[in-house]
Structure formats: C-alpha cells, structure tokens
Amino acid sequence: MVERLIPTALVEDNKFCPGCGHGIINRILAEVLDEMKLTDKAIGSMAVGCACLMVDTFGVDWIQSPHGRAAALATGIKRCRPENPVFTYQGDGDSMSIGFSETMYAALRNENITAILVNNGIFGMTGGQMAPTSLPGQKTVTSPMGRNTDLTGQPLNIINQMKDLNIGYLARGSVTSIKNINRVKKYIRNAFETQMSGGGYSMVEILSPCPTNWKMMPDKSLEHIDNTVTTYYPLGEFVKKGGDSNE
Amino acid sequence: MSKKDNTKSVLTLHPERCKGCRYCIPTCPKDAISISDRINQKGYKPVAVDMETCIGCGSCYTICPDYVFEIKEVQ
Numbered sequence: 374m375v376e377r378l379i380p381t382a383l384v385e386d387n388k389f390c391p392g393c394g395h396g397i398i399n400r401i402l403a404e405v406l407d408e409m410k411l412t413d414k415a416i417g418s419m420a421v422g423c424a425c426l427m428v429d430t431f432g433v434d435w436i437q438s439p440h441g442r443a444a445a446l447a448t449g450i451k452r453c454r455p456e457n458p459v460f461t462y463q464g465d466g467d468s469m470s471i472g473f474s475e476t477m478y479a480a481l482r483n484e485n486i487t488a489i490l491v492n493n494g495i496f497g498m499t500g501g502q503m504a505p506t507s508l509p510g511q512k513t514v515t516s517p518m519g520r521n522t523d524l525t526g527q528p529l530n531i532i533n534q535m536k537d538l539n540i541g542y543l544a545r546g547s548v549t550s551i552k553n554i555n556r557v558k559k560y561i562r563n564a565f566e567t568q569m570s571g572g573g574y575s576m577v578e579i580l581s582p583c584p585t586n587w588k589m590m591p592d593k594s595l596e597h598i599d600n601t602v603t604t605y606y607p608l609g610e611f612v613k614k615g616g617d618s619n620e
Numbered sequence: 621m622s623k624k625d626n627t628k629s630v631l632t633l634h635p636e637r638c639k640g641c642r643y644c645i646p647t648c649p650k651d652a653i654s655i656s657d658r659i660n661q662k663g664y665k666p667v668a669v670d671m672e673t674c675i676g677c678g679s680c681y682t683i684c685p686d687y688v689f690e691i692k693e694v695q
C-alpha cells in the first residue's frame with residue numbers, strides 16, 4: 374500500500390456541492406500532475422461552469438477565456454509556451470454546447486493540448502438547464518416534460534465526433550467506483566503523456582454526477598451513471614496513437 | 621496493515637472537510653465508517669472512523685470528493 378496524501382495542487386477545500394464528481398476529478402488530475410512532476414509548470418484554461426470554482430482551490434496557473442472558448446485560448450498558450458503542459462478543464466455545456474466549435478477545431482488541428490471534459494449531462498452552475506449531452510427524456514428546468522429528441526436532436530457523443538480525426542489520444546471514463554476512478558486516472562495520465570511527447574491532441578471525457586441538479590441523492594447518481602448514462606456514452610480508450618486503441 | 625518492513629498504513633481524517641455525501645461508507649471493506657451526530661463547520665454531519673477496525677486500505681481516499689481521508693505510512 375502506498376501513501377495516499379492530498380496532492381499539492383489542492384491548496385484549499387473545493388467549493389463543489391456534496392457528492393459532486395468535479396471533486397473526485399480535481400483530485401485525480403492533481404495526482405497525475407504531481408506524479409508526472411508537472412504541477413509547477415501546468416497552465417489551465419477554463420471558461421464557465423462549476424469548473425470556475427477551481428481558480429481559488431486548484432493551485433496551478435489559470436486563464437479564464439470567454440464562454441466556451443477554453444480550447445482556443447489553450448491553443449494560443451501552448452503555441453507561445455510549448456514546453457509547458459497546457460490543459461482545458463470544462464463542463465459539457467461549456468465545451469460541447471457554447472464552445473463546441475472551439476473544442477472541435479482544436480481536435481481538427483490536432484493541437485498539442487490536453488482537454489478534460491466533465492460530462493454531467495446538464496448546465497450545472499446555472500441551475501440545471503438541458504445540455505446537448507442530456508439524455509432522451511431527461512427532465513431539466515428547460516425540459517420539464519423530459520428531453521424531446523424530435524425537437525432537440527439526439528444526445529451529443531463527442532467521442533464519436535472525434536474518433537476518426539488525426540489526434541493523439543481519446544478516452545471516456547467515469548468516477549462511479551474505485552475501479553473506474555483508477556481507470557480514468559490512467560486515461561488522464563495517458564493524455565498528458567501524449568502531450569508531453571508531442572503526440573498531438575488528447576481528450577478525456579469523464580461521466581460525472583451532479584446530484585444537486587439531477588435532484589438525486591449522491592449514491593443514486595452514481596447508480597444512474599452506471600445503469601443508464603454509460604449506455605449512451607460507453608467507456609474506454611478510443612484513440613491511442615502510442616499503443617492499442619482499446620483496452 | 622502490518623507489513624514486512626514494519627511500517628503501518630494509518631488513516632488520517634479531516635472531518636471538517638466532509639460534506640456528508642456518504643460515498644465512502646459502502647466503499648469501506650471493513651464497515652469502519654459511520655456518520656456522526658454532530659454538525660461540522662460546513663454544516664454537514666461528518667464521517668467518523670473506527671480506527672480499531674480500519675486497515676488503511678485507502679478505498680475511502682479514492683472515492684471521497686472532498687479530501688477527507690489520507691493514508692500515511694508510520695513505523
């Protein structure tokens with residue numbers, strides 16, 4: 374058994390709600406940065422959403438972009454500072470609705486950055502509006518009768534949009550169990566290793582609970598991800614230029 | 621947890637950080653975690669751990685979103 378100490382980037386208690394997946398994801402991201410000795414050099418790019426609560430609590434250099442534009446900002450940072458590890462950290466509404474274009478074009482350019490996309494299927498910070506990732510029939514404050522896919526289209530599977538592009542690394546994980554948390558930590562590490570070896574665009578999408586806006590108890594939120602959300606968004610590694618493309 | 625090199629994995633608890641989500645409770649293989657009756661500074665009922673039962677496995681560290689647990693190696 375190795376020691377499990379709070380990683381150095383977690384300089385203050387996080388400000389997320391009870392049971393929020395962002396807290397677990399913050400910790401594993403901070404662990405990977407420590408283990409790769411990147412914490413002091415890492416530059417984060419964020420835009421809107423509950424991710425913004427990290428500026429005070431997650432101790433790396435941050436720049437906040439206009440809404441949705443974190444991938445475009447990260448592109449500029451990385452081109453000016455190619456030696457620094459540069460990552461985006463965004464929710465699904467931010468990265469896949471407001472900033473869908475910036476997210477996709479960073480991948481299309483195979484920009485040498487790492488994108489962490491936290492998919493909780495909802496606009497969390499603003500009070501639970503429907504997102505492109507919301508599931509068919511999902512009740513939100515802007516789809517009180519449940520998401521109607523005849524009117525709003527099918528849920529956005531960002532991995533399907535990216536998996537045939539010329540990029541370095543693409544994976545989707547979840548934080549519902551010890552096994553899944555350890556696996557998604559490995560994905561985040563693979564993503565940063567891709568960037569640090571000049572391997573091009575790397576992205577990890579992480580299925581994450583928002584118990585507050587799902588109006589579900591935290592334990593039920595994890596069950597919901599395992600039983601339902603993963604049937605729309607399967608887990609695994611989808612592009613791995615450094616090795617095999619599936620586990 | 622006793623090991624060949626005579627070190628032990630020992631849990632350190634930061635209950636003031638706990639937000640009472642209860643993720644850790646079913647994750648503990650020894651059922652060592654419970655919810656206490658008091659209310660912490662954040663306004664939640666924080667966890668308590670039976671240190672006699674705890675084996676320092678670290679599962680609680682892995683699942684907790686609020687950095688309540690640490691595992692240290694001591695002689």
Ligand SMILES: Cc1ncc(C[n+]2csc(CCOP(=O)(O)OP(=O)(O)O)c2C)c(N)n1
Pocket residue numbers: 421422423424440463464465466467468471491493495496497498499504583
């Ligand atoms: C142009 C513009 N669009 C949207 C917003 C409001 N806004 C701030 S956070 C947010 C939702 C973010 O949701 P998501 O990215 O999924 O993050 P979460 O909070 O769910 O982690 C929105 C819509 C805004 N202030 N201005």
Ligand code: SF4
Pocket residue numbers: 388389390391392393394395423493497498582583584585586
């Ligand atoms: S609103 Fe949702 S995503 Fe935001 S901190 Fe609360 S649980 Fe997390």
Ligand code: SF4
Pocket residue numbers: 392637638639640641642643644645666667683684685686687688
């Ligand atoms: S997982 Fe962490 S925050 Fe949640 S109840 Fe357990 S100790 Fe508290």
Ligand code: SF4
Pocket residue numbers: 631647648649650651652653669673674675676677678679680681689
């Ligand atoms: S270290 Fe393991 S045994 Fe001890 S409280 Fe945590 S989960 Fe339970």
Ligand SMILES: [Mg+2]
Pocket residue numbers: 464465466491492493494495496497504
């Ligand atoms: Mg969201």
